Amino acid sequence: MAPKKNPVIYIGGPGYDQHFFEHFDPILAGISAHFEQILRKLRISGRMGIPVSIDLFVKASDPNNIEAFAEPIVLGSSYRIVLSAGLSYRLWLASRFVLTDYEYFSWVGQCKVLKREGTPSRKERLADFSFYIATYYILLHELAHIVLGHCDYFNKTTGSAVDEFGSSGYVLTPEQLRISRGLEAEADRQAGEWLLAFFEGALGPTGRGVDITFPSRVAAYEFYTYAITSVFVLFQQLTQRMGKRHPLPNERQYVVLTGIGTFLKRFKPQELDTLFPRVTLFMSDAGRRMGLLGAQTPLETAKVAMGMVYVDDVIKETKIRDFQHRVVATE
Numbered sequence: 580m581a582p583k584k585n586p587v588i589y590i591g592g593p594g595y596d597q598h599f600f601e602h603f604d605p606i607l608a609g610i611s612a613h614f615e616q617i618l619r620k621l622r623i624s625g626r627m628g629i630p631v632s633i634d635l636f637v638k639a640s641d642p643n644n645i646e647a648f649a650e651p652i653v654l655g656s657s658y659r660i661v662l663s664a665g666l667s668y669r670l671w672l673a674s675r676f677v678l679t680d681y682e683y684f685s686w687v688g689q690c691k692v693l694k695r696e697g698t699p700s701r702k703e704r705l706a707d708f709s710f711y712i713a714t715y716y717i718l719l720h721e722l723a724h725i726v727l728g729h730c731d732y733f734n735k736t737t738g739s740a741v742d743e744f745g746s747s748g749y750v751l752t753p754e755q756l757r758i759s760r761g762l763e764a765e766a767d768r769q770a771g772e773w774l775l776a777f778f779e780g781a782l783g784p785t786g787r788g789v790d791i792t793f794p795s796r797v798a799a800y801e802f803y804t805y806a807i808t809s810v811f812v813l814f815q816q817l818t819q820r821m822g823k824r825h826p827l828p829n830e831r832q833y834v835v836l837t838g839i840g841t842f843l844k845r846f847k848p849q850e851l852d853t854l855f856p857r858v859t860l861f862m863s864d865a866g867r868r869m870g871l872l873g874a875q876t877p878l879e880t881a882k883v884a885m886g887m888v889y890v891d892d893v894i895k896e897t898k899i900r901d902f903q904h905r906v907v908a909t910e
């Protein structure tokens with residue numbers, strides 16, 4: 580039996596090449612379909628109640644290009660989200676963590692699966708589910724920038740887009756970087772809440788899954804925690820933890836996952852005490868086993884909370900609420 584060491588995940592290192600991109604390529608079209616699905620569920624309108632139009636453009640020309648941004652076309656009424664295939668591809672690679680020999684989840688064998696064409700294995704289904712969660716997270720994060728008024732704010736103050744990887748070349752001042760970090764945390768918080776609602780929707784009426792059924796609700800939430808952590812391990816690698824526009828990857832993992840507490844309190848209070856304490860432990864387990872720096876022990880995770888207080892200052896100082904749009908969730 581292979582020793583159970585913590586694995587090291589390389590995304591885009593050895594093993595990453597055009598060959599793998601060919602496996603990923605057919606999945607690209609699905610991203611726009613997911614986005615349509617999101618817009619059907621979240622009806623977004625302007626401050627005066629006028630509908631806001633948001634288009635998604637998936638740039639597929641160069642798999643090596645890593646890009647994501649949200650920008651206004653007409654301030655207050657029409658926006659565009661641009662996402663590169665290269666970023667999606669790396670998220671897909673990151674989601675393959677489930678397929679490694681390392682056993683992240685002790686309960687995989689207990690999952691029930693619905694028979695379908697090609698009969699993918701339990702692990703393959705989980706890896707695809709993880710990619711689905713990562714894709715929704717990215718789209719919802721960009722959408723959150725638009726809805727929370729960040730796009731309008733950045734356009735007004737800097738003339739630039741909300742640019743996740745600095746691909747536009749626009750250089751922010753130290754003060755603008757501080758504001759950017761606060762607003763990024765706010766977008767993560769919002770995206771985390773929406774994402775969990777979509778995740779719960781995907782779990783169907785049993786609350787444990789449809790295509791693949793988790794043995795328990797705790798297992799489903801453990802899986803969700805790892806899926807989110809894989810996204811931030813990828814960001815850690817892409818930015819070498821040097822990105823200044825965003826909070827650190829471990830801080831972002833914390834912001835997105837503590838949103839679970841808010842969500843449960845509001846929509847499933849009877850499950851708060853059984854699920855949330857487990858999730859806080861899964862956060863550091865996932866951090867340690869996947870190599871997310873600063874998120875490897877419960878103490879480290881707890882410390883992150885104290886470092887995030889500036890977020891509410893930024894929200895107040897920028898008066899960002901005045902830029903906000905309205906969202907109505909259907910169903």
Ligand SMILES: [Zn+2]
Nearest residue numbers: 720743763766
């Ligand atoms: Zn962002």
